[in-house]
Amino acid sequence: MKPTDSNIFFPRSSKVYVTGSRPDIRVPFREIELAHTLNKDGSQKNFNAPIRVYDTSGPWADCAQCTLPMLREEWIAEREHATQLELARGGTITPEMEYIAIRESVEPEFVRDEIAAGRAVIPVNRCHPECEPMIIGRKFRTKINANIGNSALGSSIEEEVEKMRWAILWGADTVMDLSTGKQIHETREAILRHCPTPIGTVPLYQALQKVGGDIDALNWDVYKETLIEQAEQGVDYFTIHAGVLKEHIPLANSRLMGIVSRGGSILAQWMQNEGEENFLTTHFEEICEILKKYDITFSLGDGLRPGCLADANDAAQFGELKTLGELTQIAWKHGCQVMIEGPGHVPMHKIKENMDKQLADCFEAPFYTLGPLVTDLAAGYDHMNSAIGGALIGWYGCSMLCYVTPKEHLGLPDKDDVREGVVAHKIAAHAADLAKGIPNAQERDNAISLARFEFRWEDQFNLCFDPERALRFREQSMPPGEEFKTEQRYCSMCGETFCSMRINHDIRENAE
């Protein structure tokens, strides 16, 4: 992606900023300019106000430099070492909270209250000042995360930075760097320094790499060293599988698919071989102290998430969830922010139980799920599969959906897969926002519908989640010699005689 890609992929969009109570609170939006509604004679009938949408793409949309501004540097310097949770509990509205209030069109006090109650998190590390503040909580816009990262079998630092930029261009709210291959530290550094959204990681992966992939050589010291190394780099949230206990292993062994989480399976093997309890659990309070120092958010990992429908909502999964709730309270006691990771593969009728149990067992800490996938049969189409379950659980109260790409179960996603995966989950998250009644969520839908009714083709494309693809598909479907014209009052689906929109205009004109 080049810095000008936003112009290519989002025509007639521009970045605008809304300033808060101090000049350095400048909240970005993407503003989509609309055409006028015209009379039949071509004169202007109505002015259509531009539509502002939440924008995750950062300064890349505007500028050609490669250095991100240190947006939060002063805010961090101004205050004592304290987490957003501690500050919120003490009644402080931080600049991050005000920034988020503008971004989400809510009152700053509402943001503070949700943070103080643990129902939402602001995952921004003190060492990641480039990060634009954002919030994850079920009373706010449903967020989506895009996983990137290399594996032993492929990708380079440049490719991964490019995937990150590409993911946030299409609307990813956070990005997880799940690299398990070469140059893990350097890849993460490059991603963090170029990323305006929160970055999450699973520190266990690098810890295992440090001991040469030998699970038996894992220990608290190497893990702690890795945590601090990543904390200093600026990672904003850590997936920590501290809920997988020795007592859960027999439950998982009787499953159809066992443990499908990488972190979960690594820790299970370590516990089995060492005969000891999970070292992340036994050292949990020390982990809290490290995360507190940087205000890194816990993303308590679901090491026992079901990997197939047959294992959904079983004793292993719900046993771990209960433990995650206990750990949440310990982390909160330390002043740390917490979210909870969730499944996985779950048939539709079992999704609500997941959400309800998570809210009850984890005291309303935000839920962050992978899908759920609603069937096991959709390899090659798992982004759609995940969008179905994701839309449902978002409606029920999930705060962030981890995207799934068309390559899920098959291999490492490439750039096209990232775009498909992000847009599929934008659809799911937006559908959830509409269903759970996020204020003004339907404004953009209404604008595109009016554009559709009025044959404002360019507006129809520009208001879409993916304008470039919509325009390209329209062009492809026109017969040779009848290339797309913006003034056409029909499309190749129906042709002019059968165009219901055209007929409606005739009906309304007659009625007048």
Next chain:
Amino acid sequence: MKPTDSNIFFPRSSKVYVTGSRPDIRVPFREIELAHTLNKDGSQKNFNAPIRVYDTSGPWADCAQCTLPMLREEWIAEREHATQLELARGGTITPEMEYIAIRESVEPEFVRDEIAAGRAVIPVNRCHPECEPMIIGRKFRTKINANIGNSALGSSIEEEVEKMRWAILWGADTVMDLSTGKQIHETREAILRHCPTPIGTVPLYQALQKVGGDIDALNWDVYKETLIEQAEQGVDYFTIHAGVLKEHIPLANSRLMGIVSRGGSILAQWMQNEGEENFLTTHFEEICEILKKYDITFSLGDGLRPGCLADANDAAQFGELKTLGELTQIAWKHGCQVMIEGPGHVPMHKIKENMDKQLADCFEAPFYTLGPLVTDLAAGYDHMNSAIGGALIGWYGCSMLCYVTPKEHLGLPDKDDVREGVVAHKIAAHAADLAKGIPNAQERDNAISLARFEFRWEDQFNLCFDPERALRFREQSMPPGEEFKTEQRYCSMCGETFCSMRINHDIRENAE
């Protein structure tokens, strides 16, 4: 598509037939052969029984000829002129019902009872003896329909026959020929004579074509002539927009998008211009007599379905639904089978009301919906958008989902779009079947999950909805020089060290 495409796209699948109480009841299934589970030394540990799946593709999967067998010729000749509904009410289990019972793994008496109650339909015209019997009803497998057909702006007879074959290869249960362009009669004839699934049409389109596209020239005589012409050809179900009444037009005029159904808008304009009631409503009993003669199923059209979220569940939509319920009772009185068409664009939280109202107002006649799409913003991705709403309404009790392709709102779909659209809705329909508890729906999911756990890669691909795409994606994602090998115990997503499946095997071996 060539007749051998099933071998290319579904490797290790073969067509098998289960014979019923008479030798000419031969019900097709696709049987997917599985590999053995192996021990570490390569010896056989377990035999994995092949999986049989519902198959819509017809004899094309097997044979190289272009003539379909006249499967139902004798069954039709043997009986009096009577509809499946009348026969079911009289206690007769027709060969079609027995065929369906085998196809759906239920008792023939259960099929008869659902038909007699009007809760399900068997849409097979006496003049379409090539059609393999199938059932549409909420206590059976959720079905999907694929729309094909030319428009004034494109496509040929050959292309449309090809799209039909392609759609049923991927799993379309019925196909609607919505041609509005040239050679409507000839296109339909070619499709019908080559199609082993029910074919639906909207006869109004051809009637309008017969009068040169002049809505004011439409009348009962030309419509009746068209109905009979299409009935004689063998069309299995007709969309008839007899529920759009004069009184509904003002309700639709106050909408954001008015009337988006082609049939609905044509009839509204006719009523407005003529000042008369919808001629399909005033002649409804005559239509019943024609449809009864051929045992053509009514698909009562939702001419007032919402075309955007803002218009969902409004007075126009629910006013028409009430009328459709009244028409259902008239059609049933005549012995005709009926299903009801539904929306459209509906946000998730308003979907259940659609299903509940349809069941109540239309006396449990099967519901057949287009989507619903859960946002207006997804042009280019509307197949995913529709799969979200479709999965939900299928779970709630919808019997058939009309597919939506990536070209929705943009243009006429091509072959690739048909494949994407069909598979997206297969996922939605299967998710619905799992959620509503269709017996054995999870068997194939469990088989693929076991194959995934045991690194039986070929079985993983072959059990998918789209094996060719899954294999292709896997191959694409392997680095050069590390091409796919079926014995690999990892993929490029995680590599070998981080493969949770590989670790699980190690854990289980240690535990033993």
